[in-house]
Amino acid sequence: MREFRRSLPMSLLKAREAVMKNFIPHLREQDLSPQQWRVLRALFEAVESGEGEIEMKVLAERCYLLLPSLSRIVQNLEKRKLISRRTSQSDQRCSMISLTASGVDLVNLMSPQSEARYEHITRVFGYGKLELLYELLDELTNKLAEADQKEPQETARIETPAAAGNAGKAK
Amino acid sequence: MREFRRSLPMSLLKAREAVMKNFIPHLREQDLSPQQWRVLRALFEAVESGEGEIEMKVLAERCYLLLPSLSRIVQNLEKRKLISRRTSQSDQRCSMISLTASGVDLVNLMSPQSEARYEHITRVFGYGKLELLYELLDELTNKLAEADQKEPQETARIETPAAAGNAGKAK
DNA sequence: CATAATAAATTTACATGTTAAGTTATATTT
DNA sequence: AAATATAACTTAACATGTAAATTTATTATG
Numbered sequence: 001m002r003e004f005r006r007s008l009p010m011s012l013l014k015a016r017e018a019v020m021k022n023f024i025p026h027l028r029e030q031d032l033s034p035q036q037w038r039v040l041r042a043l044f045e046a047v048e049s050g051e052g053e054i055e056m057k058v059l060a061e062r063c064y065l066l067l068p069s070l071s072r073i074v075q076n077l078e079k080r081k082l083i084s085r086r087t088s089q090s091d092q093r094c095s096m097i098s099l100t101a102s103g104v105d106l107v108n109l110m111s112p113q114s115e116a117r118y119e120h121i122t123r124v125f126g127y128g129k130l131e132l133l134y135e136l137l138d139e140l141t142n143k144l145a146e147a148d149q150k151e152p153q154e155t156a157r158i159e160t161p162a163a164a165g166n167a168g169k170a171k
Numbered sequence: 172m173r174e175f176r177r178s179l180p181m182s183l184l185k186a187r188e189a190v191m192k193n194f195i196p197h198l199r200e201q202d203l204s205p206q207q208w209r210v211l212r213a214l215f216e217a218v219e220s221g222e223g224e225i226e227m228k229v230l231a232e233r234c235y236l237l238l239p240s241l242s243r244i245v246q247n248l249e250k251r252k253l254i255s256r257r258t259s260q261s262d263q264r265c266s267m268i269s270l271t272a273s274g275v276d277l278v279n280l281m282s283p284q285s286e287a288r289y290e291h292i293t294r295v296f297g298y299g300k301l302e303l304l305y306e307l308l309d310e311l312t313n314k315l316a317e318a319d320q321k322e323p324q325e326t327a328r329i330e331t332p333a334a335a336g337n338a339g340k341a342k
Numbered sequence: 343c344a345t346a347a348t349a350a351a352t353t354t355a356c357a358t359g360t361t362a363a364g365t366t367a368t369a370t371t372t
Numbered sequence: 373a374a375a376t377a378t379a380a381c382t383t384a385a386c387a388t389g390t391a392a393a394t395t396t397a398t399t400a401t402g
Contacts, residue, residue: 001282001285002286002289003216004209004212004213004216004233006305008289008292008301008304008305009187009190009205010209010235011305011308011309011312012183012186012187012190012308013183013235014235014308014312015183015311015312016179016180016183016184016187018311018315018316019179019180019183019311020180021315021319022319028391033357033358034180035357035358036357038175038181041175044172045174045175055380056380056381057379057380057381062175064181064184064185065358066358066359066360066361067380067381067382068358068359068360068361068381068382068383068384069357069358069359069360070381071381071382071383072357072358072382073357073358075382076357091367091368091379091380092366092367092368093366093367093368093379093380093381094367094379094380095380095381111172114172115172115173118173118179120318121179121311121315124314124315124318125314129311130179132303133308134177134179134182136300136303136304136307137182137183137185137186137304138182139296139300140189140190140292140296140304141185141186141189143295143296144189144190144295144296147291147295148189148192148193199361204360204387204388206387206388226350227350228349228351236388236389237388237390237391238350238351238352239351239353239354239388239389239390240387240388240389240390241351242351242352242353243387244388247387262349262350262398263398264350264351264396265350265351265397266350266351
């Protein structure tokens with residue numbers, strides 16, 4: 001079997017943690033989790049672009065969070081007056097979320113450190129490599145999404161009788 | 172500010188989920204979480220190498236899990252008789268963990284699908300790119316670990332009084 | 343040897359990840 | 373229009389991530 005160290009999910013996880021490691025303490029000083037920060041940043045962009053309010057479903061997509069997680073996060077941030085919500089008039093199922101003035105201030109307070117972290121990473125790793133890494137990650141994500149959509153049972157199908165051949169290992 | 176989409180942690184997270192997506196259902200069929208699977212695989216390698224037992228701390232490092240998480244996972248897997256533990260004689264603080272026969276059987280049952288998933292990824296993404304990605308991830312992780320060790324306050328240092336500015340809010 | 347400092351795990355408390363089930367509102371179908 | 377199916381969330385239940393506090397055992401110090 002392939003070596004345990006050669007685990008792509010683990011390599012991605014380690015890289016991710018290395019990247020976030022020295023920024024997280026700054027978030028904690030403001031009692032923010034990385035996920036809460038993602039929500040605030042997404043809402044901040046909505047302010048800047050003039051979009052203003054965002055519904056839960058869209059916010060979840062932009063922050064790459066599942067709705068149940070976002071639901072709890074929004075409740076928490078609303079209690080802290082960092083965001084506000086109202087029910088959409090056109091569709092009363094929808095909550096429209098937006099950043100409060102306090103929320104805007106907090107994002108503005110944290111942004112310099114966020115940018116500094118990126119500058120640090122760019123300096124240490126190299127601009128070209130960072131761009132290359134982004135490209136590879138996007139391509140991997142997109143190609144797998146495509147392939148898994150076409151062949152959702154890919155890994156299972158290989159073990160199927162019809163696929164025969166079977167690399168002589170399964171049995 | 173940098174665009175929200177250009178978030179390295181989110182790109183890494185998306186890639187990771189894309190990679191694991193079609194393997195997780197196979198794990199769920201056996202009531203295994205990805206983390207439980209990591210633990211079983213690490214213990215399986217210990218069986219194969221003749222190492223046999225592993226203490227919690229080492230197991231945590233190899234699985235890239237924190238001890239509190241591992242502690243709960245081990246309790247769960249022990250109840251299911253997939254692993255066993257005993258107290259080390261040389262140091263009674265240490266638990267020595269090992270895979271049971273059932274555990275070995277389960278790893279052998281799941282391994283073909285795990286391998287198939289890797290073959291799929293290699294086919295879809297390309298062998299060369301996959302190797303390149305591994306290299307970049309390792310280099311990023313290592314360089315950041317080095318740099319953060321030398322300059323643990325890097326991102327903060329920039330906002331230090333000496334650096335003035337301070338956005339006038341901290342106090 | 344007694345005490346203090348460490349080390350290995352566990353426990354606690356709270357936030358998040360994740361699937362399934364439940365609510366309420368809108369859209370479809372008959 | 374009434375019944376049914378969807379859609380947008382929310383809640384529930386359980387596993388994990390994480391920092392801080394605890395427990396128990398070993399090591400270092402006085």
